[in-house]
Amino acid sequence: MQTYDCIIIGAGAAGLMCAATAGKRGRSVAILDHANKVGKKILMSGGGRCNFTNYDVGPEHYLSDNPHFCKSALSRYNQWDFISLVSEYELAYHEKSQGQLFCDNKAKDILNILLAECDKANADIQTRCEILSVVTTQEAGHRYKLVTSMGNFACQSLVIATGGLSIPTMGATGFGYDIAKQFGLKLKARNASLVPFTFKGEALKLCQSLAGVSLPVRATSNQQEFAESLLFTHKGLSGPAALQISNYWHPGDTLEIDFLPNASIANVAQQWRQQGQKALPANLLGNFLPKRFIQQWVEFQGLTGLMQKELAQWRKDEIEQLASALHRWQVIPNGTEGYRTAEVTRGGVDTNGVSSKTFEAKKAPGLYFIGEVLDVTGRLGGYNFQWAWASGYCCGQHV
Ligand code: FDA
Numbered sequence: 001m002q003t004y005d006c007i008i009i010g011a012g013a014a015g016l017m018c019a020a021t022a023g024k025r026g027r028s029v030a031i032l033d034h035a036n037k038v039g040k041k042i043l044m045s046g047g048g049r050c051n052f053t054n055y056d057v058g059p060e061h062y063l064s065d066n067p068h069f070c071k072s073a074l075s076r077y078n079q080w081d082f083i084s085l086v087s088e089y090e091l092a093y094h095e096k097s098q099g100q101l102f103c104d105n106k107a108k109d110i111l112n113i114l115l116a117e118c119d120k121a122n123a124d125i126q127t128r129c130e131i132l133s134v135v136t137t138q139e140a141g142h143r144y145k146l147v148t149s150m151g152n153f154a155c156q157s158l159v160i161a162t163g164g165l166s167i168p169t170m171g172a173t174g175f176g177y178d179i180a181k182q183f184g185l186k187l188k189a190r191n192a193s194l195v196p197f198t199f200k201g202e203a204l205k206l207c208q209s210l211a212g213v214s215l216p217v218r219a220t221s222n223q224q225e226f227a228e229s230l231l232f233t234h235k236g237l238s239g240p241a242a243l244q245i246s247n248y249w250h251p252g253d254t255l256e257i258d259f260l261p262n263a264s265i266a267n268v269a270q271q272w273r274q275q276g277q278k279a280l281p282a283n284l285l286g287n288f289l290p291k292r293f294i295q296q297w298v299e300f301q302g303l304t305g306l307m308q309k310e311l312a313q314w315r316k317d318e319i320e321q322l323a324s325a326l327h328r329w330q331v332i333p334n335g336t337e338g339y340r341t342a343e344v345t346r347g348g349v350d351t352n353g354v355s356s357k358t359f360e361a362k363k364a365p366g367l368y369f370i371g372e373v374l375d376v377t378g379r380l381g382g383y384n385f386q387w388a389w390a391s392g393y394c395c396g397q398h399v
Contacts, residue, residue: 003142004030004124006399007155009175011038011125013388014371015161016114021396022157023121030155031118032129032148035171039111041163044170045385050107052086053079053389054382055099062387063247063377065188069351070376070387073359077393079386089113100381126150134158134179143366157399159359159368161392164345166192172339176349176373183364186350188375192342194384195246196238197255197333204334206300207232213293217241218261224248227261236333243380246336247346257329259297260288265323272311281314281322282307301325344384348375359395370395 006022008015011033023029031038042050054061057079062070083101086093091113092104103109118125130149137145142154162176177187199207210232217230219241231239237255245255272284285294298307303325306318336342349369353362361367370391378384 001139001145001152001154002030003140004028004153004155006030006157006159007032007144007146007153008159008161009033009131009179010161010163010371010373011035011127012161012163012371013039013042013114013385014163014392015159016111016118017389017392018159018161018370018396018399019123019125020114020117020121021393022399023118023123025397027157027399029121029123030153031123031125032131032146032150032153033125033127033171034130034173036128038125038127039114040170041167042111042114042385043107044167045107046102046382048107049102049105050110051096051100051102051382051385052093052110053082053101053386055079055095055101057383057386061379061381061383063346063379064351064375066351066375069354069356069374070390072356073390073394074386077390079382081393082386082389085117086110086113089116098381131175134182157366157368159370159395159399160373161369161371162373164348164372165190165339166195166342166345168339176369179367180349180353180361180369180373183361183367185353185361185363185369188347188350190345190347191250192336192339193247193346193377194243194343194380195336195338195341196233197236197242197246197249198335198337199236199331200334202300203331204236206296207236208234209296210293213290214239215259215290215293216261218258219245220256220258221245221253222248222250230257235337240380243343247377247379249333249336251335252332254330254332257331258327259293259329260326263288265326266319269311269314269319269322273314277311280307281309281311284311297325343380344372344377346377348373351375357394358398359391360398368395368399 005027006029008031011031019029132147144158146153160176211234214231218227226244228240230241359368371388
């Protein structure tokens with residue numbers, strides 16, 4: 001039997017941060033992961049450059065059935081704490097946009113910092129370790145016993161840091177949810193989130209004809225809106241605008257897209273008329289939108305005939321028709337690309353059963369849940385890693 005003060009299952013962002021923090025307090029710590037490598041999602045994040053936090057982090061950037069739960073940890077370990085950690089290691093980083101911080105070089109630099117911190121804290125990391133069962137025990141003052149492919153382990157504190165369900169090929173499993181159920185915690189419904197949308201029928205044909213086109217839009221659903229860029233794909237819509245709004249979208253909900261978020265087509269058309277612009281409207285729109293988009297969009301909306309008419313001859317209702325088509329395109333996605341490509345899982349372990357200070361399960365002393373396995377989902381922009389660092393650090397102070 002291998003015994004530790006604390007065993008962490010899952011060597012991802014939250015688990016590594018928790019191990020480093022607990023180990024530095026003098027606790028004996030082991031991290032067990034079934035994958036062949038640690039921190040795989042860190043390595044693939046941010047297009048290989050890891051958007052590791054954001055200059056502007058607040059509870060409003062997170063979704064949860066209990067919106068207050070994340071406040072305590074986010075304030076006790078904030079973005080500046082993580083920035084100061086990476087600065088100690090002289091990590092070269094930059095702000096891309098909207099406060100999002102990325103490594104200048106590679107995401108591996110972030111993983112190396114966490115591994116160096118775990119090393120300083122003498123945490124043992126075991127990969128390729130299958131957890132076969134977890135039971136409570138009172139043997140030798142321990143609380144949990146684990147049967148694994150690497151033998152039996154026992155510990156006082158057991159931390160579940162197994163993340164969500166996205167990208168199963170990278171080792172994601174529902175293990176954390178199963179353990180939560182086994183020890184009497186409730187679960188909130190889980191869905192693929194920060195994920196591209198899929199379409200069918202005419203909308204799909206449109207997206208396919210525009211695949212590769214990217215443009216700034218405002219996307220709205222369920223009273224949430226994001227002004228970001230949108231990318232047409234062979235399956236539907238992706239890009240930051242689609243991913244952000246997917247956090248708030250549920251099957252059957254309408255998505256509204258404004259393709260000209262920074263101009264009013266009614267005003268612009270009025271100005272063109274006053275200036276006596278002779279060019280055809282489609283050509284004038286080329287000042288605002290990609291030509292390929294205008295061509296396909298006009299056809300899709302049945303505006304081809306209208307677009308042949310000089311603007312001077314347009315009636316008011318025709319201008320309104322164009323404005324509506326460009327500013328208020330409403331569509332119901334068929335679904336999303338699912339966990340295969342989602343960045344995160346929305347929902348998870350019900351936070352009402354977990355302490356927001358220590359992350360200990362209220363019904364199972366010595367059992368802790370941190371990171372994405374919990375029902376706390378960040379927006380796109382470094383918020384999910386900040387949650388992993390904050391929850392991992394705060395839990396590491398207690399285990
Ligand atoms: P994480 O998923 O990191 O780690 C869980 C660990 O548990 C894994 O090592 C896994 O192998 C292990 N595990 C799972 N089941 C197990 C089992 N049964 N037994 C043993 N071990 C098990 N966020 C962000 O803020 N900025 C970004 O740039 C990105 N980019 C990004 C890109 C892509 C493609 C994805 C998929 C995700 C992102 N994210 C992101 C989200 C971010 O990666 C995610 O929220 C965090 O990694 C969550 O950290 P956790 O430690 O909770 O889980």
